[in-house]
Amino acid sequence: MSEGADREAPDAAPRMSDTGRRLLDADRVRSLGILLPFIALFVGLSIASSAFLTKVNLLEILDQQSSTLIVAAAGTLVLVAGGIDLSVGAIYALSAVVSAHFALVTGAGFAIALGIAAGALVGLFNGVVVTMLRINSLITTLATSFVVSGIAALVTNGNLIVLFDKHSFGDLAQTVFLGVKTSIWVMLIPTIGLGFLLARTKAGRYMYAVGGNAQAARLAGVRVDAIRVMTFVASGTAAGLAGVIDTSRVLSAAASTQNTTLAFTVIAGVVVGGTSILGGDGAVWRTVVGILFIALIGNGYILLGLNALYEQITLGLLLIGAVSLDVWSRRRRV
Numbered sequence: 001m002s003e004g005a006d007r008e009a010p011d012a013a014p015r016m017s018d019t020g021r022r023l024l025d026a027d028r029v030r031s032l033g034i035l036l037p038f039i040a041l042f043v044g045l046s047i048a049s050s051a052f053l054t055k056v057n058l059l060e061i062l063d064q065q066s067s068t069l070i071v072a073a074a075g076t077l078v079l080v081a082g083g084i085d086l087s088v089g090a091i092y093a094l095s096a097v098v099s100a101h102f103a104l105v106t107g108a109g110f111a112i113a114l115g116i117a118a119g120a121l122v123g124l125f126n127g128v129v130v131t132m133l134r135i136n137s138l139i140t141t142l143a144t145s146f147v148v149s150g151i152a153a154l155v156t157n158g159n160l161i162v163l164f165d166k167h168s169f170g171d172l173a174q175t176v177f178l179g180v181k182t183s184i185w186v187m188l189i190p191t192i193g194l195g196f197l198l199a200r201t202k203a204g205r206y207m208y209a210v211g212g213n214a215q216a217a218r219l220a221g222v223r224v225d226a227i228r229v230m231t232f233v234a235s236g237t238a239a240g241l242a243g244v245i246d247t248s249r250v251l252s253a254a255a256s257t258q259n260t261t262l263a264f265t266v267i268a269g270v271v272v273g274g275t276s277i278l279g280g281d282g283a284v285w286r287t288v289v290g291i292l293f294i295a296l297i298g299n300g301y302i303l304l305g306l307n308a309l310y311e312q313i314t315l316g317l318l319l320i321g322a323v324s325l326d327v328w329s330r331r332r333r334v
Contacts, residue, residue: 034272034273034274034286034289034290034293034322035286035289037293038289038292038293038296041293041296041297041300042296045296045299045300045303048300048303048304049300049303049304051303052299052300052303055179057299057303059179059180059181059184061292061295061296061299062184062187063181063183063184063249064295065291065292065295066173066183066184066186066187066242066245067092067183067187067241067242067243067245067246068242068262068265068266068269068291068295069187069191069288069291069292070187070190070191070238070241070242070245071088071092071235071238071239071242071262071266072266072269072270072287072288072290072291073190073191073194073195073238073284073287073288074190074194074231074234074235074237074238074239075088075235075238075266075267075270075287076194076198076270076273076275076282076283076284076287077194077197077198077207077230077231077234077235077284078137078231078232078234078235079211079267079270079271079275079276079277079279079282080198080207080208080211080231080275080276080279080280080281080282081207081210081211081227081228081231081279082210082211082214082228082278082279082280083130083137083228083231083232083279084137084138084141084267084277085123085126085137085141085232085235085236085263086138086141086142086145086263086267087122087126087141087142087144087145087148087236087239087263088235088236088238088239088242088262088263088266089145089239089261089262089263090144090145090146090147090148090149090152091118091119091122091123091148091236091239091240091243092119092239092240092242092243092246092262093148093149093152093243093253093254093255093256094118094119094122094148094149094151094152094155094240094243094255095115095116095118095119095239095240095241095242095243095244096115096152096243096244096246096247096253096254097152097155097156097161097253097254097255098114098115098118098152098155099111099112099114099115099116099169099243099244099247099253100115100161100163100247100252100253101155101156101161102114102115103163103166103169104161104163104166107168108166108168108169108171108172111169112169112172112244112248115240115243115244115247116237116240116241116244117240118240119236119237119238119239119240119241119243120233120236120237120240121236122144122148122236122240123232123233123234123235123236123237123239123240124229124232124233124236125144126140126141126144126232126235126236127228127229127230127231127232127233128229129144130228130229130232131224131225131228131229132225137232145263149255152255153255155255156253156254156255158255159254160252160253160254161252161253161254162251162252163247163251163252163253164251164252166251169247169248169251170248170249170251171248172186172244172245172248173186173245173246173248173249174248174249183245183248183249186241186245187245190238190241191284191288194234194238194284195283195284195285195288198282198283198284199283199284203227203230206222206223206227207227207231208280208281209222209280210222210224210227210228210279211276211278211279211280211281212279212280212281213280239262242262265291265294266291268290268294268315268318268319268322269287269290269291269293269294270282270287270290271290271319271322271323272290272293272294272318272319272322273286273287273288273289273290273291273293274286274290274322274325275287277323290322294315294318297311297314297315297318298311
């Protein structure tokens with residue numbers, strides 16, 4: 001081969017453009033942005049506390065976060081498709097009291113089904129209002145949360161519904177199988193299923209397309225409204241299942257306004273996990289890591305005897321950092 005050919009070979013080889021490198025860097029940061037801090041926190045707590053890296057503690061974390069993980073997995077779909085659902089806390093409470101109310105007079109299976117169905121119906125309502133009336137999803141779901149909370153209060157008349165003698169209802173969350181509570185096993189099914197739906201199916205690809213550019217997706221033949229309704233139904237159903245699981249765990253339910261904090265925790269976990277608040281980008285597995293990252297922070301405060309009041313400050317700063325990372329990665333794509 002001639003010397004001239006040798007000089008031309010490097011120039012002929014394909015080079016990655018600056019835009020391509022920026023996209024690759026942004027995607028790498030988004031993918032690993034939560035995984036590396038999670039590993040660091042896990043290792044740090046393992047060293048700092050002998051009680052952390054034990055089967056009892058780790059399973060307790062999964063048990064306590066099972067409901068939140070289910071709701072967050074579905075919430076990822078909503079955010080990826082360009083929406084947001086602030087009503088999950090209210091749906092959670094409604095499904096809890098509906099299932100508990102009917103468990104007093106019917107079988108456990110029927111009561112559980114009604115509780116989950118109540119969540120699905122509210123999710124369907126949210127989706128229809130957002131798509132047909134063209135009302136912003138944040139406003140729609142915020143308004144829905146007030147309505148649903150009021151309905152839950154009417155169901156209970158402001159009282160606590162107690163199911164201490166309904167042991168069959170408690171089997172959903174309290175039974176132990178292979179050394180692990182059924183609440184964790186139940187959590188795995190929808191979480192893995194929703195992750196597969198988003199990552200491996202045509203509907204999942206459509207969700208990314210709708211969240212990235214709804215107008216372009218519509219011109220490409222995607223049924224944008226149907227996809228958005230699907231995500232809200234999934235979110236409502238997941239919140240309903242979460243409410244039923246926690247009712248089964250404690251065998252009681254109440255229309256407490258404290259359940260509204262679930263919406264913040266879910267959104268924080270989804271965003272911290274790397275799902276874009278603006279839509280079009282995200283993954284359920286990253287949401288799982290994000291929720292568990294927040295859970296480890298809370299667990300660490302308890303095990304290390306730190307002032308729990310600082311936990312909220314930590315979570316707030318963490319959320320700001322996650323959103324800032326999202327903005328940065330999007331700018332790198334431009």
